[in-house]
């Protein structure tokens with residue numbers, strides 16, 4: 158899987174060289190390239206933004222640098238197997254299913270906007286050539302798409318075979334299908350008693366059926382309290 162990041166702050170993506178994702182890069186499972194969008198500017202000030210047509214506060218990212226970056230990175234031939242992800246607060250909510258779907262992609266290009274956003278014609282142009290996903294991390298506003306791109310990257314890449322040491326751990330996570338899409342149950346480890354708090358007895362019983370039942374009940378109760386929207390049968 159090749160991941161490209163178009164951004165005016167490429168140093169944001171240095172962090173991807175750390176830990177699990179760093180190992181995935183070292184193992185050649187993932188190939189990461191961060192690009193400074195100003196590479197594709199030609200004026201002395203390396204300008205990437207301009208005032209919004211129709212007025213309003215703030216600045217909008219000019220289309221030219223994006224178009225030239227696309228030309229260099231992707232060429233002009235349409236290829237639906239290339240996924241262009243635009244993190245934006247106006248996108249559809251990014252969910253575990255999106256991470257799962259994108260984990261099968263061979264190529265993902267993250268377009269990280271700043272300011273008031275990217276000239277919409279960039280998205281229109283990209284949509285004619287590649288598979289475009291305008292995705293939101295949540296209902297809040299960040300200063301740009303970089304932090305969201307990092308979060309989406311981690312959610313996607315950890316699902317790529319060979320990246321996680323123990324793929325088993327994927328099946329018992331929140332939102333995973335094996336968990337019926339419910340929130341993950343509370344977890345415990347040693348010591349059995351800590352500052353007056355004990356590990357639930359059932360988890361020390363060694364009775365796998367009872368443990369599985371307790372965990373299912375905990376997941377459903379937690380989901381009912383915190384995320385009733387995830388309960389499909391109630």
Ligand SMILES: Nc1ncccc1[N+](=O)[O-]
Pocket residue numbers: 243244245246248292293294295296297298299300301302305
């Ligand atoms: N919430 C966001 N704010 C700015 C850029 C991107 C965002 N997002 O959620 O992907």
